[in-house]
Ligand SMILES: O=P(O)(O)O[C@@H]1[C@@H](OP(=O)(O)O)[C@H](OP(=O)(O)O)[C@H](O)[C@H](OP(=O)(O)O)[C@H]1OP(=O)(O)O
C-alpha cells in the first residue's frame with residue numbers, strides 16, 4: 001500500500017512567508033511525507049484543501065471565523081495554534097500573567113516577571129498611588145502586542161519629567177540590569193532551544209541623572225548577517241555570557257506550553273544582575289522567527305511528523321471502535337478567554 005501523505009496549509013503574512021517557507025524546509029518535509037501548501041487568503045479557507053493541518057499567523061475577526069468554519073467542516077484537522085490561545089499574547093499583561101501562575105521547583109534558580117503596572121489614561125500616569133510599587137528607570141511598552149510596528153515601539157524612562165511624552169494604554173515595567181544579553185527560548189511542541197541575543201545595555205547611576213527618555217524598537221532583532229557574524233558575537237561579549245541551566249529552561253517551557261495551550265512560541269528571558277540566579281520573563285511571542293534558529297527545518301519537520309502521525313494513529317484506533325471523541329486534542333486545545341484585542345498607538349506622542 002502507498003505511504004499516506006499529509007498536507008499542511010500555511011497562512012502567513014508575506015514577510016513571514018518569505019522568512020519561514022524556505023526550499024530547505026519544503027524539501028525536507030516532503031521527503032518525510034508532509035506537503036506544505038500555501039493557503040490563498042483571497043479565497044475562503046473552507047473551500048481549499050484538503051488539509052490535515054493549518055499552520056497560521058494571521059489575526060482578525062474574519063480569519064478567526066474562517067478557521068472556525070474550516071474546523072467544523074474538518075473536525076479531524078489540527079489548527080496550529082488555536083486563535084483563542086494566541087489572543088492571550090496580544091496583551092502584555094495577560095501574556096505574563098501565566099508566568100506568575102507557574103509553579104516550578106528548582107533548587108538553584110528562581111524566576112518571575114519584573115514589577116509592572118498598566119496605565120490606561122494620562123491622569124493615572126501622574127497618580128502617586130500607581131507608582132507606589134515602581135521606581136525609575138522603567139520601560140514603557142504598548143499594552144497591545146499585535147505584531148504591528150507600533151506595538152514594538154518602547155521607551156526607557158528615567159524620571160517623571162518624561163511622563164508627558166508617554167501615550168497610554170501602556171505597561172510600565174521596572175528596567176532590570178541584566179548585562180546587555182537576553183536569552184530567547186524557542187519552543188516547538190516539546191522541542192526547546194535557547195539562544196543568546198543582544199539586549200539593552202545596563203543603566204549606570206550616571207546615566208540615570210543625565211537622560212529623561214530613550215526610545216527604541218526590536219533591539220534584539222538586528223539584520224540576520226550581523227547575528228551570525230563572528231564579530232557580532234565578540235563585540236557583544238555574547239560568548240562570555242553563561243547560558244541558563246537547560247533543565248530549568250525546559251521546565252519553564254513545558255509549564256508555559258501546557259498553561260497556554262500553545263505549541264509554537266518563544267519567550268525572552270533576562271538574568272537579574274542583582275542576584276545572578278534570578279530569571280525574569282519579559283516577553284512571549286506567538287510563532288516567532290524560527291528560521292533564525294539553527295536547524296529549524298529538522299525541528300519543524302520532526303514536530304509536524306509527530307503530530308500528524310500521532311493523529312493518524314488515533315484515527316486508526318477510532319476506526320476500530322476505540323473512543324477518541326476529539327482528535328484535535330493531539331496538540332491539546334482548551335481555550336483561554338482573554339477577549340478581543342484593541343488597537344493602540346505607540347507609547348509616545
Ligand atoms: O520577523 P522575525 O523573524 O524577526 O521574528 C519576529 C520575532 O523575532 P524573534 O524570533 O523573537 O527574534 C519577534 O520577537 P520579539 O517581539 O522581537 O521578541 C516577534 O515574535 C515578531 O512577531 P510579532 O511582530 O510580535 O508578531 C516576529 O516577527 P514575524 O516574522 O512573525 O513578523
Ligand SMILES: Nc1ncnc2c1ncn2[C@@H]1O[C@H](COP(=O)(O)OP(=O)(O)O)[C@@H](O)[C@H]1O
Pocket residue numbers: 114139141145151152153154173174175176177178182198199200218219220268270282283
Ligand atoms: N524589564 C526589562 N528590563 C530590561 N530590559 C528590558 C525589559 N523589558 C524589555 N527589555 C528590553 O527591551 C527589549 C524589547 O522588549 P520586549 O518586551 O521583548 O518587546 P518586543 O515584543 O518588542 O520584543 C527586550 O528584548 C530587552 O532588550
Ligand SMILES: [Mg+2]
Pocket residue numbers: 268283
Ligand atoms: Mg521581545
Ligand SMILES: [Mg+2]
Pocket residue numbers: 145283284285
Ligand atoms: Mg514580543
